[in-house]
Amino acid sequence: MRKLSFFIPVILLFSACEKDISVDLPVEAPQLVVEGTFENGMYPQVILTHSLNYFSSITPDILAKAFVHNAAVTVTDAGNNVMTLKERVIDSANTKFYVYGPDFTGGSARFTGKVPGTYTLRINADNKAYESVTTIPSRGMRLDSIWWTLVQVDDSTKARLWVKITDAPAFGNYGRYFTRRNREPFLPGRNSVVDDQLVNGTTFEIPVDAGVDKNKKPDVSTDAFFELGDTVTLKFCNIDKATWDFWRTLDFAYNSNGNPFSSPTKILGNVSGGALGYWGGYTVSYKTIIISR
CATH class of the missing domain: 2.60.40 (Immunoglobulin-like)
Structure with a gap:
């Protein structure tokens, strides 16, 4: 009975301190999210979406509307050759994805990734300019x-x-x-x-x-x-x-999801201009x- 007589006052204490708390969470303006990859021997691919609020509901319709269309996207190599990327749609498992890749119909330069190589991604979307530089490194x-x-x-x-x-x-x-x-x-x-x-x-x-x-x-x-x-x-x-x-911090955030004792993680992107995400060479x-x- 000694243990029981100890816990009852504690329970009463916490029950007496109960209070309903209402927190008004701010609604953040959508940000551009960049997922750009460039592999040796391949053409670059860039996916552009708008960010969603943390507590947004996720439906196929909401995800479809998150894609950013009609952006101006270019990739420049170290020799100042400029490749224009054109938006195209990919149907996959009844879901449509929109990807920016090389424009084979236009007259701009087209080049695949080289080892080593340095490449600059430039994006104009939503009346804003964004830029990022990545390297396709040597085989260290x-x-x-x-x-x-x-x-x-x-x-x-x-x-x-x-x-x-x-x-x-x-x-x-x-x-x-x-x-x-x-x-x-x-x-x-x-x-x-x-x-x-x-x-x-x-x-x-x-x-x-x-x-x-x-x-x-x-x-x-x-x-x-x-x-x-x-x-x-x-x-x-x-x-x-x-x-x-970028991937180290994103992997950590994914593996910590649901852990109340984990520290908040800032995802370290490499796109300037206020965008989220990354432009990465492989x-x-x-x-x-x-x-x-």
């Missing part, structure tokens, strides 16, 4: 090999993917990875970036989690592993620090492995 981190090991997860046998990477002697190399399972799309890992702060100039081995669809509810107990019989392709990319900063390598049954 080299993907040497991939393999798999068996692991027991609950009552089933799964496969864990491993990689061997060699880092160049100079500090300041950054990477990001994606995996593809069979014919599924490439997906980034829950923590998709790596840097050479602790492994500079060495050859190191690390486990690699399977990529995840971040639009779906995560299952932390099984998401990291592959099934026996899977054909797995690893897409490993060298990136610059600005691209690494130097890409691929390796494929079959996980035997």
